[in-house]
Amino acid sequence: MTSLSDIPVLAPRGEPLPGESPVVSAVLNQVMELLAQFLASGTAAALDLRRVPRMDAATYQQLKDALSTGEVTATVAADVRVEISETQYPGVWWVTHRNERGDIVTELIEVTEVPAILKSHVADMRAGLQRLEQALALPSSREGTPAPA
Template sequence: MTRLSDIPVQAEPGESQVVESPLVTAILNNIANTLAQFLTSKVATAIDLRAVPHMDAATYQSLKDALSVGEVSAKVETDVTIEIRETQYSGIWWVTHRNEQGSIVTELIEITDLPDILKSHVIDMRAGLQRLRQALAEPSPP
């Protein structure tokens, strides 16, 4: 039987994005350095896009295009929505916090193995375990 790796399919890498904006180049360099630091120190970092000076709409889109999208996406839905998307570069995440009306409140580029917002906290897990045990202890309906 032909194995998957035997199938002669090769994904041609697309043309690399030409980054024209010096600001985007600077941010990407910063991200690259931060990712390199994370690999040795394991200290997660976040870049607040609102705090980046002179981030106009064109620069923003250029940065978003340069980072593109990767394999993982997730959404936290409470009364607000938080969209988490790994970029094409593993370990670099684009995190968008939206308010109740759907408007963007905060937008971050997080350099980490997994953004904190996705992790379960041990306190929440203990509470969840307690609730699950209570549910199991209740008699099942006939």
């Protein structure tokens, strides 16, 4: 995973919109470059929002508002809770990892088709197949119940 410090932050193109933070403008320009890079090469990337300099609460909210929420959201309930929201820009995802107390542990903007956390792992798929095979091998507890039409 790439952090913002690993990727050169591009200078904003033009002036920020009225009231827009230069930090927000720089992050949005970086996201734009990463999206263009992904479309050209298929190379996914992520920005670690916890490493963005001068990201105070107001700047954070301004960035959240600028990206907004798109059509897809998902929650992964694993060892940590992960909330995933596609932004209004397809392929740009806001990914928040929370610990058991609900505190934010990691927050990323991922540029990819589907965030890696949502992809099934082959080992999990094999285990799922085995459970399904076992379930189908057992006699149904609803024998005699007509199948739904």
